[in-house]
Amino acid sequence: ETEIPESHPRYESLLTRHRIEHGVDIGITSRQGLIAQGRGEAYDYLLGEQTIESADDAARAAAAHFLLADQAVVSVNGNVAALVPGEVVELADATGADIEVNLFNRTRERMEAIADHLREHGAEDVKGLAADGEIPGLDHARAKVDADGIGSADVVLVPLEDGDRAQALSAMGKTEVVIDLNPLSRSAQAASVPIVDNIIRAVPNITRHARELRDADEAELRAVVDSFDAETALEAAERAIRRGE
Amino acid sequence: ETEIPESHPRYESLLTRHRIEHGVDIGITSRQGLIAQGRGEAYDYLLGEQTIESADDAARAAAAHFLLADQAVVSVNGNVAALVPGEVVELADATGADIEVNLFNRTRERMEAIADHLREHGAEDVKGLAADGEIPGLDHARAKVDADGIGSADVVLVPLEDGDRAQALSAMGKTEVVIDLNPLSRSAQAASVPIVDNIIRAVPNITRHARELRDADEAELRAVVDSFDAETALEAAERAIRRGE
Numbered sequence: 001e002t003e004i005p006e007s008h009p010r011y012e013s014l015l016t017r018h019r020i021e022h023g024v025d026i027g028i029t030s031r032q033g034l035i036a037q038g039r040g041e042a043y044d045y046l047l048g049e050q051t052i053e054s055a056d057d058a059a060r061a062a063a064a065h066f067l068l069a070d071q072a073v074v075s076v077n078g079n080v081a082a083l084v085p086g087e088v089v090e091l092a093d094a095t096g097a098d099i100e101v102n103l104f105n106r107t108r109e110r111m112e113a114i115a116d117h118l119r120e121h122g123a124e125d126v127k128g129l130a131a132d133g134e135i136p137g138l139d140h141a142r143a144k145v146d147a148d149g150i151g152s153a154d155v156v157l158v159p160l161e162d163g164d165r166a167q168a169l170s171a172m173g174k175t176e177v178v179i180d181l182n183p184l185s186r187s188a189q190a191a192s193v194p195i196v197d198n199i200i201r202a203v204p205n206i207t208r209h210a211r212e213l214r215d216a217d218e219a220e221l222r223a224v225v226d227s228f229d230a231e232t233a234l235e236a237a238e239r240a241i242r243r244g245e
Numbered sequence: 246e247t248e249i250p251e252s253h254p255r256y257e258s259l260l261t262r263h264r265i266e267h268g269v270d271i272g273i274t275s276r277q278g279l280i281a282q283g284r285g286e287a288y289d290y291l292l293g294e295q296t297i298e299s300a301d302d303a304a305r306a307a308a309a310h311f312l313l314a315d316q317a318v319v320s321v322n323g324n325v326a327a328l329v330p331g332e333v334v335e336l337a338d339a340t341g342a343d344i345e346v347n348l349f350n351r352t353r354e355r356m357e358a359i360a361d362h363l364r365e366h367g368a369e370d371v372k373g374l375a376a377d378g379e380i381p382g383l384d385h386a387r388a389k390v391d392a393d394g395i396g397s398a399d400v401v402l403v404p405l406e407d408g409d410r411a412q413a414l415s416a417m418g419k420t421e422v423v424i425d426l427n428p429l430s431r432s433a434q435a436a437s438v439p440i441v442d443n444i445i446r447a448v449p450n451i452t453r454h455a456r457e458l459r460d461a462d463e464a465e466l467r468a469v470v471d472s473f474d475a476e477t478a479l480e481a482a483e484r485a486i487r488r489g490e
Contacts, residue, residue, distance in 0.1 A: 024276055031269055034276055038283020042427070046291075046487075182287070242291075242487045 012049065013041075016083060016200055023082025027113045030105060033079045036160065043181035044198050046241045051205060054236035055197040061228035062157065062177040062193045063095070063209035064221040069155035069175070072097035073127070077104065080159050080199065081114040085121035087203040092123070094210045097157070100149040101128030104142065104162050137168045157206075158187070159199050166190040179203070183237040194230055196237035257294065258286075261328060261445055268327025272358045275350060278324045281405065288426035289443050291486045296450060299481035300442040306473035307402065307422040307438045308340070308454035309466040314400035314420070317342035318372070322349065325404050325444065326359040330366035332448040337368070339455045342402070345394040346373030349387065349407050382413045402451075403432070404444050411435040424448070428482035439475055441482035 008014065020037050023029030029037075051059075066072045074088055074097050081088075081101070092099050101114045115126040131144040133151030142165060145151045156169055159179035163186030170176045170190040178191035179202045188194040195202045213221060253259065265282050268274030274282075296304075311317045319333055319342050326333075326346070337344050346359045360371040376389040378396030387410060390396045401414055404424035408431030415421045415435040423436035424447045433439040440447045458466060 020280075021276065031266065031279055034279035035265075035283035035286065038280035038285070039287040040283070041280065042284040042287035045427075045429075182290075184290075 012198075012200060016041075016198075019083050020079070023078065026117065028078045028110060028117055029082045030078050030110070032105070033077075033082070036079060040160075040181045040198065043241060047181065047196075047237075048240070049198070051197050051201050052237065052240045054233040054240075055195050055202065056205065057228055058193050058195040058233050059197070059202055059205040060209040060213075061225055062195060062206045063213055064216075064224035065155050065175050065177060065193060066091075066095040066097055066157075066206070066210055067213055067216070068218065068221050068225065069097075069153070071153045072155040072157070073100050073150050073153040074098070075100055075102045075150060075156060075158045075161065076114065076118065076128075077102060077160060078110060078114060081117050083199055084159075084203045085117055085123075087200075087207070089118065089122040091157075091203055091207045091210070094207045094214075097155075098149055098153070099123055099126055100146055101126060102145060102150065102158075104165070106131075106141065106144065135165065135168045135172065137171060138164060143168075159203070161187045163187050163190070183234045183241065188234060191230060193228065194234055194237075196234070196241075257443075257445060261286075261443075264328050265324070268323065271362065273323045273355060273362055274327045275323050275355070277350065278322075278327070281324060285405075285426045285443065288486060292426065292441075292482075293485070294443070296442050296446050297482065297485050299478040299485075300440050300447065301450065302473055303422075303438050303440040303478050304442070304447060304450040305454040305458075306470055307440060307451050308458055309461075309469035310400050310420050310422060310438060311336075311340040311342055311402075311451070311455055312458055312461070313463065313466050313470065314342075314398070316398045317400040317402070318345050318395050318398040319343070320345055320347045320395060320401060320403045320406065321359065321363065321373075322347060322405060323355060323359060326362050328444055329404075329448045330362055330368075332445075332452070334363065334367040336402075336448055336452045336455070339452045339459075342400075343394055343398070344368055344371055345391055346371060347390060347395065347403075349410070351376075351386065351389065380410065380413045380417065382416060383409060388413075404448070406432045408432050408435070422451075428479045428486065433479060436475060438473065439479055439482075441479070441486075 127146040127149035130146045133145045133147035134143040155175045157177040166187035167190045175192045177193040178187045179195045179199050180188040183196045363371050372391045372394035375391045378390045378392035379388040400420045402422040411432035412435045420437045422438040423432045424440045424444050425433040428441045
């Protein structure tokens with residue numbers, strides 16, 4: 001998709017930039033998405049542009065939750081679709097999760113452009129267009145979900161999610177996995193499993209852990225889940241960003 | 246310009262967002278500008294969205310440099326024009342500085358849209374369109390400046406400047422004042438006077454110091470300049486961002 005060699009020292013950063021630009025060109029990345037991308041770049045820079053140990057632990061706990069779930073759903077917004085379309089499809093394939101498009105600023109055009117983009121990257125069933133369910137406690141326009149998608153799921157991965165929605169999903173009693181580079185954000189704070197990492201690294205990392213844990217029995221998966229502590233992980237991430245540790 | 250009351254706890258942040266959105270609407274804020282805005286938001290959040298003491302010292306040193314200059318120029322790019330058009334004009338008025346539009350991605354349309362926007366905010370003479378000078382050591386497209394503007398100035402304020410250009414300007418022996426929320430950026434590192442602060446706060450702050458110093462004699466201005474140490478200020482800013490101190 002690009003001519004950037006993987007050996008380039010700024011490969012990940014250039015790839016990210018390339019995908020975001022493409023996302024704007026095809027109408028799936030919004031103005032707010034570009035600003036959010038910039039915020040992520042700054043936090044990732046301070047984090048050393050690497051997956052810290054607590055984020056890897058979180059990705060492993062997320063994988064175990066996915067494998068234990070009755071129904072897991074990956075929620076996809078404009079930046080997620082632009083940045084990791086193929087990686088989201090691989091994660092869904094590896095764990096049996098559903099994919100649902102869910103936008104803070106929902107328009108029919110963007111919903112469909114995102115669903116198309118995901119299908120081009122191998123997604124078979126893309127939810128989100130039915131919008132026949134609601135998350136309680138949010139404005140009507142912000143609350144829409146598919147009743148048989150995020151509405152009924154027991155485990156939801158919401159990368160780069162708005163704080164209000166992350167809190168409302170958590171209040172529904174769902175196990176919520178959030179990917180967010182700011183450990184102080186309300187989304188990260190609301191999550192059962194906050195992964196403080198770049199989405200470009202975090203999504204494939206959950207998939208890798210899910211493949212490793214594929215043959216684990218329920219007791220082993222529960223042990224992975226129970227050994228993860230969200231508060232400790234957030235503290236470690238804040239330390240890494242603040243002090244470069 | 247907006248209906249946000251100044252007493253709103255998120256006033257500054259909402260005003261910033263409003264101005265950036267307007268900048269996109271009138272064609273002066275670019276995609277890269279939106280991403281840069283997001284990076285700034287993240288650093289400012291970690292900084293506590295306040296002007297730290299070392300940044301106030303830097304703003305005072307910048308004001309003294311402006312008043313001592315044979316010719317000072319404020320370099321304006323898309324985000325600067327979108328965020329602080331009136332504030333740049335006030336600074337130029339208070340110090341006798343010139344205003345020059347200077348873009349990393351230069352197109353005639355954007356140059357003119359920015360010059361128009363500055364004129365709407367009271368600028369009388371806007372340089373940058375002649376582009377009959379060059380900064381040595383840069384690609385031709387990136388090097389263009391006005392010969393009688395940045396080309397001949399002894400003091401240049403470059404808010405939110407690209408690292409290569411900040412270094413090349415510094416290599417010309419000019420006194421360079423940079424406003425950048427990332428103290429580790431090459432621009433901040435290259436500056437004679439790095440101001441690690443939000444441009445929304447920093448530009449009016451330089452103006453305020455310039456007005457205070459208006460009647461100071463040369464010895465007093467030199468003392469202000471000499472008492473400022475860039476390295477110490479950058480270290481203080483990094484500590485503030487990393488540790489919240």
